[in-house]
Amino acid sequence: MGAFNFPSAPDAHFDDFLRRSRQIEGERLADAIPKEYFQPRVARGLLGFAVSWALYAGAVAGLLWSPNWWLRIPLWVVAGLGGWGLHCIAHDCGHGSFSRSRRFNHAVGHISLLPIVYPFHAWRHVHNMHHSSTNHLELDTDWRPLPAGMYDRMSLRQKLVYLSTRTWAFWGGTIDYWLKSGFRPGFFPKRQQRREVRRSMAFVLLVAVPYVTMLGWFFGVEGILVCFVAPWLVTHAWFSATTLMHHSASDVPYLTAEHWTRNVSRLLVTTDYVYPRWLLFLTHNISIHTAHHVAPVVPFYNLPRAQQALKRQYPGMVRERRFSFKQMWLIVRRLHFYDTESGFYTDLSRAKVEPETQPAAVTGKRAS
Template sequence: MQALATGVPQHPKARFDELREQMTTLQGQSLAAAIPRELYEPRLGRGLLGFFTSYLLWAGGIVGVALAPSAWLYLPLWLVSGLGGWGLHCIAHDCGHGSFSRSQRLNSLIGHLALLPLVYPFHAWKHVHNLHHANTNSLEKDTDWRPVDALTFQRMPLVDKLVYMGTRSVFFWLGTVHYWLVSGFRPGFFPQAKARAEVRRSIVYVVLFSAVFFPALVYATGWMGLLLYFVAPWVAIHAWFSTTTYMHHTTEDLPFLRQGEWSLVGSKLLLTTDYRYPKVLLFLTHNISIHAAHHVAPKVPFYNLLQAQEALKTAFPGMLREKDFSSIPRELLRAVTRCHLYDPETGYYHSFIEKPGGSVEPRTAVSS
C-alpha cells in the first residue's frame, strides 16, 4: 500500500487529516533504526565508479557537440551532458552528507570537483541543503521550493514576483539557477561563523578554477565555444537539477506545514515523493529518486538506498509515497499549472488564477 499516492481523498481537509494521523503515529519512533547498519557503510570504489561515470557522460556530451555533423544534434547532446553533470551533483550530494567516504577531506575534495561543471561552491550548496533536510516542507524554514501565500506574493517587489512566477511555471527548469544566485556566493547567508568560513574557501576555489578555465576555453574555441561547450550544458544540468528537486516535494496532495503542525520525524518519511526510475536512469542519477530513504538516513550511500527503502517499507507499511516514472509528465504538468501559491486555510496549493480553497475547520497542531 502506498499512502497518499493512490486513492487519495480529494477534499483538502480529508487529505490533511490523513497526513496528520500518519505523522502522529510516527512520533517518538526512530525511523533510521529500521535500516540495517551495514547499509550505512560506504564503499569507496563504488562511489568513485559513479563519480567517473558521470564525469565521462558530462564530457562525452560536450565532445559529441564538438563533433556533431548537424546542429540538430546539439539539444539531445546537451541533455546527455546535463545528465552527466546532474549525476555529478548527486555524487556531491553524498559528499555533503558524509556518505561518500569516511574521510571528510576526501568528501570535500570530490564534492568540489563534482560541482565544478555547475560552478557551484561546494560548501555553499552543502549548508543550504542541510537546512532543507532539517526543515523539509516547513513553511517558515525550508530552503527548497518553499511557496508563499497570495498576500505575500502581492507585496513582493516586481522583480521578485516575476522570478517567483517564472520558476513556478514555464521556467521551473531554471529554478535552481535562482537558488544558486541567492545562496551560492553569499557567505553572509549562513548564520554560523564556521559555515561562512567554509563557504568563503569554496568560493575561492571556484573563482580560481574559473580564472583559468574560462579564458582557456574562450581562447581555444571562441565565445561561441563558451556557449556551446559550457553555458548550454550548464543550463541542461540545471534543468535536470530543477525538475528532480521540484518533483520531490511539490505536488497537489503534499502540503507545506506551519510551525506547530510540522514534525521533524514525520517530514522525513511523509513529505517527499519517490518516483520509480528505470534501472539505467537510477544508475546514472545515483538513486536520487529514492528520496524518502535518503531523508530518513542521509548517511546511507546512494548505492544502498534501494535496500534502505525496502527496509522502511517493511517497517512502516503504507507510509512511503511512490509513483511510477510514467506519471512524471502528468505530475509535472499539474505542478507547473496548479502548484503556485500556498493556501493558509488548507496547507495545500492553489494556482495564480484561483482563489484559496473554501473554509475548513481550524487545523490542530502536530507535536514535534
C-alpha cells in the same frame, strides 16, 4: 516568514495527514534500516563519479568537434545528465556518505560541482537547511510555496522570479538558489560557514575562469555558449525538475511550526518517482529519496535496500509513483501558492487545488 496558525480551515485531507503524523510520533525511523546499509564502499562511489564525469566530458568533447548542429541538443541532454549525476555524487559527499574521510568527501564534492560552478560548501550548507526543515512553511529552502497575500506584497522583480520558477521557467528554480547563496558568504549565519564558503568560491573561480577563458580563446563566444553555458543550464534543468517533483504534490502540505515534526519531514512529505534502471544508475538513485531523508548517511548504492526496509517497517508511509511528464505538468500548471485555509495549494487564480486522492498504499499503519 513569521509564526502562523495555518491552515485556518483544514479539510479531511489535512486531518488524515495529521493522523498519519501521529502514528510515527516518537519513532526512531532510521532504526528500521539495517546498520550494514550505512557502510560506504569508496570504490563503488568512485565508479559513479567516473561514469558521470565520462558522460559530461564525453558530451562536451562531442559538442566541440561535432560537425552537425543538430547533434547539439542530444549532447546537451547527455552533458546535463552527466552534470546532474555529478551533483548527486556531491550530494553523498555533503552528507558524509561517500567515504569515512571528511577531507576526501569534501575534495570529491568540490570537483563534482564544477560543471554547475557551485561552491561546494555553499551548496552543502543550504542543503542541510533543507534537511533540517523539509516542508516547513517558514524555514524550508526548497520549493516552499508562498501564501498569495505574501506574494502580493513582493516587489515586481520578486514576483517575476517567483511566478516564473513555479511555471514556465521551473527549470531555473535551482539557478535562483545558486544566485542567492552560491557566492554570498553573508547568506550564512555562522563564521565557520562563511569561511568555508569563501574557500569553495576561491576553488571554483580558480578552475572555472581559466577553463572558460580557454574555451573562448580557442572556440570563441560560441564555444563558451555551446560547451559551457548550455550544459550548465541543462544540468540545472535536471536539478530543478527532480527536486520540484520530490517536494511538490497536491496532497502533501507544507507545515507551520504548529504541525511540523522531524519525523514527518523525513518520512511523509517526499514523493519518490520510479525511474527506469538505466536512469537510476546514471542519477545514482537520487529518486529513492525518502530513505535518504530518513538516513542521509546511507550511500546512494544502498538506498534501494534501505527503502525496502522502510516500506516493510512502515507499510503505506513511503510515497512512490511511476515517473510521468503529466505529473510534472500538473505541478507547474496548478501548484503555485500555499492555501492558508486547507494547508495545501491554490493556483494562479487563487482557486483551491483539490488534493489528489492517493492509493490505499499511503494510509497504512506501522508494522508490529
